[in-house]
Amino acid sequence: MNELAERLARRYDAEGWHEQRKDLASISIPALRVRDVLAWLRDEEGYKHLSFITAIDNIERGVFTLTYTVRNHDTKHSLMVHADIIRENPVVDSVHLLWEQAWTYQRELKEWFGIDCPGSPRKDEEFVLEGWDQLPMMRRDFDSLAYSNATYAERPGRVTHDPAAYMKAQLYPEADQ
Amino acid sequence: MKRDRMPYIPPAERATPDLDSGKYLLMWQGPQHPGITGNMSLRLVIEGDTVVDCETHVGYLHRGFEKLMERRSWMQNFPLVCRIAVPEPDFNEYCYAAALEELSGIQIPEKAVWLRTFSLELMRLASYLMWIGGQAGSFGHGTIIQWSATMRDYVLDLFEELTGGRIYHMYIIPGGVRGDVPAGYFKHVLEVMDTVQKNLDDIELVMYHNAVFKLRAEGLGYIPPDWIDRYGITGPNARAAGIKRDLRKDLGYLAYPQLEFQPVVGSKSDAFERARLRLQEMYQCIDLIRQCIDLMPKEGPFRAKTPNPLYWKVPAGETYVAAECTRGEYGFYVVSDGSEKPRRVAVRGPSYTHAVSVMERLVRGVNIADVAGLMVSLHTYPPEIER
Amino acid sequence: MSSKKIEMAPLANEGLPLEERALFCDVPPREYEPARGVIEDFYNWARSQSLWILGFGTGCGAIELRPLMTSRFDMYRFGIQPRATPRQSSVFVIGGYASVKTLKRIVRSYEQMMGPKFVVALGSCTINGGMYWDSYNTIKRIDQYIPVDTYITGCMPRPEALLAGFQELKKIIRAGRAEGQNLYARNFEWYKENQKKVIKDWNMPDYNW
Amino acid sequence: MDIKDFIAPFAVWKRAFEKPFTVKKPIDERPGAPRYRGFHINDAQKCIGCGTCEAICMNKAIDLVPAAGYAAKEGDSGLRPRVDYGRCCWCALCVDVCPSGSLGMSNEYVWIDSDPEVFRYTPGVEAKPWDGSPLGYRRAEGYRLLEEQRVEMPELDYKEAVQTFLELVRGYSRQQAEKEADRCVSCGVCIASCPAHMDIPGYINAVREGDMQNGLRLLYETNPFPEACGRICTHRCEEACAIGTGGDPVAIRWLKRYIADQVELADYGKVLPRAEADSGKKIAVVGAGPGGLSAAYYLALLGHSVTVFEKDSEAGGMLRYGIPEYRLPYPALDKDIGYIESLGVKIERGTAVGSAVALAELRSRFDAVYLSTGLPAAYSLEVPGDKHPRVLDGVAVLAAATRGEPLGLGKRVAVVGGGNVAMDAARTALRNGAAVDILYRRRKEDMPADPDEIREAIAEGASLVEKAIPLEVRDAAGAIAGKQALFVWNEARMVQKEDGKRPVPEAIPGAVHEDPYDSIIAAIGQGPDLSFIGEADRLELRRFKPVVDGFGRIAEAAAGAAAEPGAPASASPSKAAAVFAGGDLVNDRKDAISAIADGHHAAQGIDRWLDRKGS
Amino acid sequence: MIADIFVRIGYAAISLFILTNYGLLLIGSMARISAKVQGRVGQPVWQPYIDIIKSIAKRNSIGHGVMFYLGPVFRLAGGIGTYMFIPAVFGSVLFRNFSDSGDLLLVMYFIFFGQLGMALGASEGGHPYSALGVSRGLAQMTAFEVPFALSVIAVVIQYGTLDITAIVAAQQGGFLNWTLFTNPLAVLAAMIAFLGMSGHNPFSVVLAPQEIPIGPPTEYHSNLLGMLQTNRAVFNGAKLVLYMNLFFGGATNIVIMVIKTFLIYFINIFVGQAFPRFRTDQSIRFFLGVPTVVGIISVIIAVL
Amino acid sequence: MDFSTFDEALDLAIGREAAAVQFYTDLLALASFAAQKSVLEEFRAMETGHVTMLTNIRMRGRIELSATAAVDLALARRLDAEDKATAVMSFQDILVSAIKKEERAGDLYADLAAAASVPEVKEIFQRLAAEESRHRRYFEELYESEISRDN
Structure with a gap:
């Protein structure tokens, strides 16, 4: 498989080949070449099956890392192709022309992360949400619990105690000073 | 150009019926509709009895699992994952556990491998039994669903006995499984397998040798073989088109390399073929369960040691673990940043492609009466689409 | 190709001011006096013996309704059967968690049902959020949005528990305590307020969906 | 399509002549399987209220609440888990993780109510029909989420050990320590059992995180003898350890030792708090044992000038003279004492109070006196x-x-x-x-x-x-x-x-x-030697023990037979400094950690007393 | 004379009452038989009663205009009308109804009348499923009416009368005189059409819960639904009695009527449990195929 | 020695308790530091209390002591009996002396009870012996918990 890594590196400046298992590897490519790489992988290297597309919010680095997982059923090998795009105004090429289901993933990316794939069909329609007016919820700076607490009423009357603090209050309250 | 080998039909290349013309009728099938699988909906535009346009609408079951998982520790996610696909939770458990074990470098004991295989096959059978009722029911055959739901219930009894849960088994825990089989369990399993097999024989006679069923299902929802890669179709839907792909064979995970089976492959690729193929896979499941019972080691530990669940830190890394579920490739993509909580967990459910892009494409031109049957024949579970 | 996108058909409540849009009912519901004495008892008996469940699997709970409907547990013998349309159903089974999108349909379906109507809520999620207590998309207490007659705890409750829940519901109906419809009418403003707080987008087709 | 396709479907009628699948009375006839995960049960006697169940619960379904009939005591927080069935998902991780194994699940599954508020209860405390159910989910044999065996401590071979005075216990390696620390569930039940109330979960977590400096800081908050205590402490905490209820307790003592061993004395100053500005007060401490020195440490931190009087030629008291070298090597003890001395504490070695210097003299020269003479006889x-x-x-x-x-x-x-x-x-x-x-x-x-x-x-x-x-x-x-x-x-x-x-x-x-x-x-x-306290010191003693108040201050003796009757105790000639006492001399536990706790406590008492007196 | 009319009306009312109850019990017991095939116990036989009471006991209802209300009324009128002109028991005063006032053509008209009325009402409901159900129902009705009409024609030609009582009378004197044996092809065509008429599988496209839940009555509720449920009993009973009269020699007493109608109805269940449902186009194609040919042949035979 | 009346018997007992008070007073005179004194004073006060109690009994003419003897921890018999009265008496020394003293008293009453011919007097001595055993037990327990902790 290392030949593939080399070819990818030569043709598309790919780097960081990592062999996770004997049937799974990952590699990073420049975001601008996503469509080229995937088309090449699909047509030339036999990675015909797109398992899924997703993104990781690497908020510390200020990027979304896209993951396209493709599979070559003949060699029984899966490849995770990573591409970093900046978090502000994230845009990436659409691959809906390569795979028919890709537009759904891209619609999901748009709704869940705010990642735009120009040209992808129905990308601006709501996917799973309805009337969502917050940050895209899969971004790490969206706090699910805080939103839930603020929006959905909880049944009152719950109270809990920390064993250590409770024992301290019960057994040696004088130590608290 | 090799790229042209696949003629391209853009997904949005759809008829644009003028809804105001009075010629068309806009109809929503679901979510409150008995002919829909689970809680989702189809926005159908029909002309007479023929569907001219379809949009899949999901999100009625969206609970934000992937976000919730980022909030919970590695072990706390274990009870959560099984809820992603309600009728078939075990595959979630397996994929998550396997991904976690791979990232942490934990080797699970032999016994756990077999018990996992066993419970996955049992789950597959239960899931298919649920499907077969749905398939018959979607064409209005109410008798089959009555039988098969009971058969499924017998299988769920087995799960209850083994795991303590009927629907959510939470048995395949990271590190192994949660318990050994109880005394006399396999005897019970074999009895139930006999009952199920006998009933499957009846169902085959009634459902698959049925003029009306054939009339309805044959030719319905034909998936051309060249769509398989283009649409990312996996599992029985792909195999029915003659593509021999089964992750159990291809990936050789768990104890599958030691089991004797051949993927069932069809050719006609219509609803009936898919139904027939699934029936054969049910028989195959029963056979695999029996093989598991024979080959399973009798003794030995069933769980490897794992770190303290409250403070389990997983080394940074990422992996994608896939398994062949009843609907196709079920996968968990897990990313760890080295902390006590996952960085990202993405779930790849086969219904994602089957119920959205494939369904929208296939349903065009189909009689409105066949929409439910077509949907069921793709065997989709909405919760795994929206997670 | 995006230009070929279908234009959504205009919806019944489109173009209405927001506050009116929120009201699914053409008229706000009103309270209905129960009949007198023996007649109401007789009616209640009939209502309790003929529970028609709305066939809307709103969550995981739907998975255990199917065994209940079929031969192993056979709820028909207790006078319970599924019904495909809210107009004819008398029992709404909230199958666990309700996402916001589903909640909108739940409210709509509930309002379409004819009184007296009963609500059975399954599982932890309906009581206090369940395992989705921190999810951004699921409500925590269904009783904030529609009146509930009976809760069945469990995750998932087994079919037997569901059955026991229906038997309990029957008792409640026979005792004349299942007045959810009137409760909803009486506290209509409160329920609407809660619903409005959660459901941001009220647009939906004017029939079914 | 052939003729069979028209005939075969009628085979459905075969079923009409067979027994129905239907269960006649489902609710009565189908109890949950023996392993069914039904409603929670808890053996409230066995439960120690450690809250591990609460920690593992992803649904936040468990609260720890005070339970009637269960008071907080050593090794039992007096709290019991309360389950909210509006949250629970019946995953039974709480059962799996429960250190004492008190939690379980019955195979009951029917609970119906029209009031949503009722689905909360404290299993084992509030009576429920399923209490004591023999069936239901229990943790399987041989299956634990928590590690029940502690990491074995490497020790010298006994045959070899008996030949030398080398330290027998060799201490954990980093890997061993982290593995052992990982067993802890941070419940904090142990804190109450430690006489010094050390932040045990805190420093164990520091080991887990590999942050030794933080660990040392936490240790010194309550105990200036981590090296010594890390070796010879009576580790009452380990008796209270939640993990110990179902396996070996966490090796808290060894982990403490591990932290102290990891940090060089030279680095202590960078990690630990510095003394406050000089208060100008002078305090005498009698006895340079663990109690006296720990009082000296905390007093020095508060900015007081401390002189310790020690009758022996070396400081350390029983830690040095009562505990053999193979258990507590002198360098380790010297490290602890060395750091205390480095804060400016003066130790007058070879100066016996009573013979070399009288107590009364100390009381006049110093602002307060702390007696920690222990039990030498x-x-x-x-x-x-x-x-x-x-x-x-x-x-x-x-x-x-x-x-x-x-x-x-x-x-x-x-x-x-x-x-x-x-x-x-x-x-x-x-x-x-x-x-x-x-x-x-x-x-x-x-x-x-x-x-x-x-x-x-x-x-x-x-x-x-x-x-x-x-x-x-x-x-x-x-x-x-x-x-x-x-x-x-x-x-x-x-x-x-x-x-x-x-x-x-x-x-x-x-x-x-x-x-x-x-x-x-x-x-x-052993008994105390109290001959240095004369009647004129007017300190109240009872059965060879000073009578002390909550902060270790020795009460003034009521006017004895010799003194003029009627003089109120408070009006006694309190020109002299107050005398505090602690350690073996006073407490009944008679171990180093109690003496240290007394010393810490008395230091606070002395500080307060000085404050009051000053103002 | 007036008194006589009142007595007849009284008799007809009693007869209708009995038939309604019989129809309800028949539905209940058939549900139990179906349940048996499905491996379960099934609902109580009297469940239909409770359902109707429950529907009537509903407190509120909404309307979609006058036609919407009239739909069930027409439907019920169709059912009662059908029954009123059929003699339920041959030779019985109580059960003769108004059979002497109308003939087979009137009965067939009433069979259509209910359907059409319902179609008008249901379409008013505004629900697309209602509309779809109605269009399916009408399309299928047109289809099954062809073999049915053909077989009726055959019978009429065979007996040379349109009077049902006369047709029954002609079949008396041993079972070999029944149309079933005298003109088996007509009965075959009629029975197949009957399957379609009853709306059981495989001809259940009208209600088709998995496809267009639940067709025309989707929007009906409360007492309107109660009327529909009552009509189901009446109309079913009327059809069964008609079939019994035309093809199975009628009944000379109520016990025979019960046995015969029960068995005729059972055929529905017998087939229905075994097959899924045809699509509309398939069922139309089916009815216009073999049954129509059989019907035509039966007419030809009758003519000859 | 044979005591035939209630008063006689009690007089003897009171006399013994008074001697005990004197015993502690003597020791107190020897004591050199505060701790000793406080203990001895405490014990002396205890004995003074006994004198008062017996005097009250004598006045009321009715013995009101329990007949149940305390459990014998068998310490007294083993302890070394040599005289401890020194200026540097430790707590142990004082306790041993006290235990021995109570034991001797108990033995004496037991002997007297055995020798008594009048049943009433016999009972008085038995009761007194039991009372002394309880005193002894008190000291024994103190010894076990304070002195002999490690043995």
Whole structure:
């Protein structure tokens, strides 16, 4: 498989080949070449099956890392192709022309992360949400619990105690000073 | 150009019926509709009895699992994952556990491998039994669903006995499984397998040798073989088109390399073929369960040691673990940043492609009466689409 | 190709001011006096013996309704059967968690049902959020949005528990305590307020969906 | 499509002649499977309220609430888990993780109510129909989420160990320590059991995180003797450990030692808090044992100037003179003491209060005095012949060993007693080449010594003679008088004389043994030496103990017979400094950690008292 | 004369009452038989009663205009009308109804009348499923009416009368005189059409819960639904009696009527449990195929 | 010695308790530091209390002591009996003396009870012996918990 890594590196400046298992590897490519790489992988290297597309919010680095997982059923090998795009105004090429289901993933990316794939069909329609007016919820700076607490009423009357603090209050309250 | 080998039909290349013309009728099938699988909906535009346009609408079951998982520790996610696909939770458990074990470098004991295989096959059978009722029911055959739901219930009894849960088994825990089989369990399993097999024989006679069923299902929802890669179709839907792909064979995970089976492959690729193929896979499941019972080691530990669940830190890394579920490739993509909580967990459910892009494409031109049957024949579970 | 996108058909409540849009009912519901004495008892008996469940699997709970409907547990013998349309159903089974999108349909379906109507809520999620207590998309207490007659705890409750829940519901109906419809009418403003707080987008087709 | 497709479907009618699948009375006839995860049950007696269930619960379904009938006590927080069935998902991780194994699940599953508020209860405390259900989910045999075995501590081989005074316990490696620390569930139940209330979960977490500096900081918050305590502490915390309810307790002591060992003394100053500005107050501490020095440490931190008076030539008290080197090497102790001294604490070694300097003098020279003189005087055997020259006292033997004096114990040594001093004496004797018998009045399980010490002593070759009542010591026949002694003891049996009290050894008539020994080491107990407190000091004593208030301050003695009657206690001549006391002298636990806790506590008391006096 | 009319009306009312109850019990017991095939116990036989009471006991209802209300009324009128002109028991005064006032053509008209009325009402409901159901129902009705009409024609030609009583009378005197044996092909065509008429599988496209839940009555509720449920009993009973009269020799007493109608109805269940449902186009194609041919042949035979 | 009346018997007992008070007073005179004194004073006060109690009994003419003897922990008999009265008496020494004293008293009463011919007097001595055993037990327990902790 290392030949593939080399070819990818030569043709598309790919780097960081990592062999996770004997049937799974990952590699990073420049975001601008996503469509080229995937088309090449699909047509030339036999990675015909797109398992899924997703993104990781690497908020510390200020990027979304896209993951396209493709599979070559003949060699029984899966490849995770990573591409970093900046978090502000994230845009990436659409691959809906390569795979028919890709537009759904891209619609999901748009709704869940705010990642735009120009040209992808129905990308601006709501996917799973309805009337969502917050940050895209899969971004790490969206706090699910805080939103839930603020929006959905909880049944009152719950109270809990920390064993250590409770024992301290019960057994040696004088130590608290 | 090799790229042209696949003629391209853009997904949005759809008829644009003028809804105001009075010629068309806009109809929503679901979510409150008995002919829909689970809680989702189809926005159908029909002309007479023929569907001219379809949009899949999901999100009625969206609970934000992937976000919730980022909030919970590695072990706390274990009870959560099984809820992603309600009728078939075990595959979630397996994929998550396997991904976690791979990232942490934990080797699970032999016994756990077999018990996992066993419970996955049992789950597959239960899931298919649920499907077969749905398939018959979607064409209005109410008798089959009555039988098969009971058969499924017998299988769920087995799960209850083994795991303590009927629907959510939470048995395949990271590190192994949660318990050994109880005394006399396999005897019970074999009895139930006999009952199920006998009933499957009846169902085959009634459902698959049925003029009306054939009339309805044959030719319905034909998936051309060249769509398989283009649409990312996996599992029985792909195999029915003659593509021999089964992750159990291809990936050789768990104890599958030691089991004797051949993927069932069809050719006609219509609803009936898919139904027939699934029936054969049910028989195959029963056979695999029996093989598991024979080959399973009798003794030995069933769980490897794992770190303290409250403070389990997983080394940074990422992996994608896939398994062949009843609907196709079920996968968990897990990313760890080295902390006590996952960085990202993405779930790849086969219904994602089957119920959205494939369904929208296939349903065009189909009689409105066949929409439910077509949907069921793709065997989709909405919760795994929206997670 | 995006230009070929279908234009959504205009919806019944489109173009209405927001506050009116929120009201699914053409008229706000009103309270209905129960009949007198023996007649109401007789009616209640009939209502309790003929529970028609709305066939809307709103969550995981739907998975255990199917065994209940079929031969192993056979709820028909207790006078319970599924019904495909809210107009004819008398029992709404909230199958666990309700996402916001589903909640909108739940409210709509509930309002379409004819009184007296009963609500059975399954599982932890309906009581206090369940395992989705921190999810951004699921409500925590269904009783904030529609009146509930009976809760069945469990995750998932087994079919037997569901059955026991229906038997309990029957008792409640026979005792004349299942007045959810009137409760909803009486506290209509409160329920609407809660619903409005959660459901941001009220647009939906004017029939079914 | 052939004719079969029209005929075959009628096969459905076959079913009409078979038995229906239907369960007649589902609710009654179908109990949950034996493993069914139904409603929670809790053995509230066994439960210690550690809250691990709450920590593992992803649904936040469990609250810890005070339970009627269960008060907080050592090893039991008095809280019990309360489950919210509006949250629970019946995953049973709480059952799997429960350290004590008290949580379980019944196989009951029907709970219906029209009131949504009722689905909350405290299993085992609030009665439910399914309480005590024998069926239902339990943690499977051989399956635990928590590790029940502690990481074995590397030790010297006993055969080798007995040859030298090298430290027996070698300490954890980083990997071992992190693995052991990972067993902790941070419940905090142990904190109350530690006399010093150390932040045990805090520093264990520091080990887990590999943050030794933070760990050391946490240690020094309550205990300036981490090296010493990390080795010889009586670790009452480990008895309260939640993990210990179902397996080995977390090796809290060893982890403490690990932290202290990891940080060099030179780095202590960078990590630990600096002393506050000089307050100008002077405080005398009598006794440079753990209690006195810990008081000195905390007083010094508060900015006071502290002088410690120590009668021996080295500081450390019992840690140095009572505990042999192989358990607590002197460099480790010196490290602890060295850091305390580095804060400016003066230690006047070889200055005995009472003889070299009078207490009254201290009271006039200093603003406050802290007494931490401990229990230096060994009690005697109190049998005929116990003044025999070959009858030695255990504390003295250990002190002599520390000083490096020749012990001259001889070949055959009897140690009388079952406490830690006895064990230490026995093992010291073993290291001096003697054959050692430990004679104890009761049974092995009654021995007050640390079980580890007993185990090690026996492993090193001491033979334990249980139920031996000493009767007499006399000269052995044929031996030169004063060189060998004959130890006469009576075999005993344990008799339960009173219900609810521990059994009493009762001599078996006639079963008298006579054994000759070169030395007989009596280690039955020690008492205080209070001769330095005169009546004029007007300190209230009761049964050889100072009477102290909550902060360790010794009450002023009511005017005795000599003093003029009627003078109120508060009006006593309080020109002199207040006297505080702590440690073995005062408390009943008589271990180093209690003395340290007393010292810390008294330091706070003294500080307050000085504040009050100053203002 | 007036008194006579009132007596007849009284008799007809009693007869209708009995038939309604019989129809309800028949539905209940058939549900139990179906349940047996499905491996379960099934609902109580009297469940239909409770359902109707429950529907009537509903407190509120909404309307979609006058036609919407009239739909069930037409439907019920169709059912009652059908029954009123059929003699339920041959020779019985109580059960003769108004059979002497109308003939077979009137009965067939009433069969259509209910359907059409319902179609008008249901379409008013505004629900697309209602509309779809109605269009399916009408399409299928047109289809099954062809073999049915053909077989009726055959019978009429065979007996030379349109009077049902006369047709029954002609079949008396041993079972070999039944149309079943005298003109088996007509009966075959009629029975197949009957399957379609009853709306059981495989001809259940009208209600088709999995496809267009639940067709025309989707929007009906409360007492309107109660009327529909009552009509189901009446109309079913009327059809069964008609079939019994035309093809199975009628009944000379009520016990025979019960046995015969029960068995005729059972055929529905017998087939229905075994097959899924045809699509509309398939069922139309089916009815216009073999049954129509059979019907035509039966007419030809009758003519000959 | 044979005591035939209630008063006689009690006089003897009171006399013994008074001697005990004197015993502690003597020891107090020897004591050199505060801790000793406080203990001795406490014990002396205890004995003074006994004198008062017996005097009250004598006045009321009715013995009101329990007949149940305390459990014998068998310490007293083993302890070395040599005289401890020195200026540097430790807590142990004082306790041993006290135990011995109570034991001797108990023995005496037991002997007297055995020798008594009048049943009433016999009972008085038995009761007194039991009372002394309880005193002894008190000291024994103190000894066990304070002195002989490790044995």
